[in-house]
Amino acid sequence: MMDKKMGRWLVLLSIVGALLCGICIISLCVGAAGIPIKRMLHIMLEGKGSGEYSILFDIRLPRIVLGFAVGGSLSLAGAILQGVFRNPLVEPYTLGISGGASLGVCMNIVFRWYDAIGVIAFPLSGFLGAILVILFVYRISMRTGALKTQGMLLTGVMISFISSSLVMLIMAVSRSEEDLHNIVFWIMGSLDEPNMLLIKVAVVGALAGLIVSYFFCLDLNALALGEEEAIHLGIDVEKTKRILFIIASVLTGLSVSVAGIIGFVGLIIPHFMRMFTGPDHRILLVTVFLAGASFLILCDTLARIVIDPFELPVGVITGIIGGGVFVYALSKRQVTL
């Protein structure tokens, strides 16, 4: 039975891995300046210093790497949270994490913290906003030493509304058109991040999140039966919930602080992959990460070329394509956790 299952998992991993590689290559090739695949090897080996080399390695590759980290992180966080909450509608942004990040960045823009500490103030304020919201929601949801997941969900949704309202308040009272533009641009989300250090942090954070969460894949399988059943199977449910919640929060906080608000990825990719992998988190977590990365890189590529030479916000593409494909798939097949 195990051999058969492993065989199926390997096939799935190969397909998702090949899809990721294919999308990465396409994303490298297409854009305002098209570069044929045949020329890529030549540019890589001998084109250093040329314009095409710079387009490939200074512009497109960093976006692909960031898309890999952010797409993987958001999808993974979605799969973890849907598993912990046993609720198919939960996604990383449901818990108010993105709301907190948006509020942090808006305050940075309006109070001009970036004048004092530089461009790092954008992701830093976003991350701090996300972390503060996480701690607040976590604190409120702790009752008699146990993390009440349903209460946490409601608190998160309310915090999200409050954060959004505060962002709108800041935008309404903001007198500077430049501030408004900056806020709107950041909220729409983008993979255009010039700071390589932040990209590296996002990649390391995403991979670390995948590795650590994988140690809890069996716990997530047991949690699918309910918290009490998971305890009967020997799972320390409270400890597991806390660790997984922290992992999902950090993954989301990192992604939002680097790339802004990119919706739908964390909601639809786990659902979509569950149609192929089933509910087993041992294969689901890895495939969700790779598929999320592929999806976001594909959406970013489309965002770059759809109305060339202008660029669309990537969140617009993830919403339209992701939502559309998902509704179609859902109508064809019943999805349960």
Next chain:
Amino acid sequence: MNDALLKVENLSCGYGKDLILHDITFRVSPGELLGIIGPNGCGKTTLLRVISRVLKPDRGKIFIEGQNIDKMRHKEIAQKIAVVSQTLESTSMTVQEYVLLGRIPHYRKYQFLETGDDDAITQEYLGLTGALRLKETRMCELSGGERQLASIARALTQEPTLLLLDEPTAHLDITHQVRILELVKRLNQEFGLTVVMVLHDLNLASEYSSRLLLLNKGSIHKIGTPEEVVTYRTIEDVYETVVFVDKNPLSGKPCIFLATEEDIKRADRNRTGPV
């Protein structure tokens, strides 16, 4: 009784400040089948929840094979105690995948994949419970009786020394009630598995249990053989309902018949004669 498999001592427990169970003390010997009965809200399910450490006791101790469960890790408890709950979240996993989860307590640290032995044990208990034919069926597509069989198979796959069942026959027709309880009896008698089960149906509890524990308002009202516990006096005292207790002509175990108000009036008339 020193070699008790399960020992519950002066247990008091509840939710928040409200205590549901008060000063509960009893022992279960290896190979015993103890039925827990009592009216709604008397604390039967709470007692199982605290034995399986879903709830922590406010006072008192619980020992399994001489070990205080408060000092055991969740995994160690799950290797000794398996629970079949009343409710199960709907899941799209297949019966085979679900039953295999019962091996989790036996996985080594950092073991993610099941071994050939785990597969073999899963198949064995799927076969024993009659759930083998359902192994590729999704859990969310099962009927109540089939789901209960799968739950028992999953619990057995944990290879426990103590099996706790919380109303295993709830919402089942008589065919499935008998099928489930015959399986439990077989596990107890042929495989020597110690069983503690909560039952609402007093006749089924009397028929299948070697001893009965009658709970009332969170305390033990009586514990003993079915003949000692299922008497019209204890049942009327605890359930505040008039019953007629007789013996099952086939098994000789006590069984109860409900008395309606009409029956009581008729009995009174017969006793006093026509006016």
